[in-house]
């Protein structure tokens with residue numbers, strides 16, 4: 399989403415100014431064009447050359463000496479798709495809240511009409527000072543996005559709120575800020591990952607699901623303004639920012655969590671690879687290897703089909719989406735599952751290949767809708783697949 403985007407990065411004089419270098423790199427890596435404006439005090443912490451080299455653009459810090467034309471700052475403001483101030487000192491927050499324009503950054507910001515994000519970073523007492531809080535309230539009511547600082551040990555050796563969040567987090571929130579909020583007001587329940595079914599305290603039955611597809615769906619939905627609950631089997635992925643996560647192990651636990659949250663959901667997307675069977679009698683002690691035995695049989699019993707249960711319970715206004723992981727007969731199997739489980743849409747994908755399915759970062763999905771329509775999506779990154787899936791859900795919802 400950052401390709402062809404112009405980001406204006408304002409850096410002010412705080413110890414966290416070094417983190418703005420990494421933030422700049424994340425924007426560049428994502429394909430954005432970045433222009434940096436530094437205040438005089440920011441340059442006491444990090445050199446202008448660092449930002450110039452990494453942004454591949456001149457850094458603006460003095461309205462009279464750094465400019466290619468007398469209106470460079472207006473050009474930068476007009477071209478910006480977003481302005482991010484990280485770190486933002488109490489000084490720039492105060493100036494912006496009161497319309498003061500007395501240096502390159504504060505003057506440029508007054509001409510910015512695109513979304514602005516302020517990332518306050520300072521000593522806890524300064525941050526909590528009533529005047530700073532009042533200024534932040536003014537900015538928030540003006541529509542400026544404020545990213546709350548993290549808490550922790552600060553450079554001044556005190557502990558509390560005031561740390562600049564990590565660059566990846568700021569980057570993630572800018573991405574969310576720039577995403578169209580077409581799912582605002584929608585509550586989405588997503589399941590992801592595998593389930594694990596205990597054989598004994600050290601062994602289990604499971605599958606190769608990495609959770610990547612389900613997590614991509616949860617993240618995309620949150621970015622688009624939905625309120626998202628993610629019921630997740632054991633995976634090694636971080637919970638997407640802003641998503642409520644419920645961790646489960648077994649199919650029974652996943653069923654419980656999904657049914658607990660079913661009533662309030664507008665859209666239910668079941669991406670999880672649920673184990674169809676579980677051991678009848680999971681042992682409480684480790685099964686020991688016995689001498690002179692050629693094999694071991696474990697009796698299995700069928701797990702509940704969570705999606706089918708939801709299909710039976712769902713109301714007319716709820717939109718239910720299932721996934722079908724197939725190794726063959728993709729279309730036939732997917733359509734059968736859609737009918738059997740009373741789905742509004744099914745996303746079918748072939749598993750087992752290197753670039754599609756469980757562990758891959760990409761996926762090749764075909765969507766089938768209840769009305770008979772189908773859409774063959776190209777091989778794409780899982781986050782693009784997630785957004786395409788959400789687009790089609792929105793199109794097909796009553």
Ligand code: CTP
Nearest residue numbers: 668669670672701702703704705720721722723
């Ligand atoms: N599913 C479920 N509960 C189960 C099994 C599957 O909720 N016990 C859901 C999955 O989350 C997915 C859909 O059903 O959305 C299809 O899962 P899949 O494993 O492809 O199909 P199954 O119905 O299990 O059939 P089979 O394994 O025979 O292909």
